Amino acid sequence: MRTLFHFAAALILAASATTSQAACFRCEPIVNVIDALVAAPPNKTISAEDVRAAIIRAGASLGWQIQENGPGRLVGTLVLRKHTAVVDIPYSLTTFSIVYKSSIELDEAGGQIHKNYNGWISNLKKGIYAQLLLV
DSSP states (O other): OHHHHHHHHHHHHHHHHTHHHHTOTTEEEOOOEEEEEOOOOTTOOOOHHHHHHHHHHHHHHTTEEEEEOSTTEEEEEEEETTEEEEEEEEBOSSEEEEEEEEEESSOOBTTEEEHHHHHHHHHHHHHHHHHHHTO
């Protein structure tokens, strides 16, 4: 009887400790892009405005709504069905970042988020690089 009690208590503790993770078995750590280097086309000089325009074009091509949020700062919002992701996008002449800000229905908790979010961020980063080559 005592063994059964200890087993039940351990099971309850394990279940309560993993409740947040059990709710999102498709979660992984949030990936932020920090100070990605701006790559200019060969023999081409680009401006911070060119970087801004490349970010906006890349976002728009992937369904992101990109809004101004002050000098050198954009905010990107992606709405897919019932899911929403919001990111801060600071940029300069030499770097840009994509940093998690908030989300709806993406099971974000404790630095974890639904794995699709990281794919969206990866696609946005690739899109920005592609647009920078067209400047």
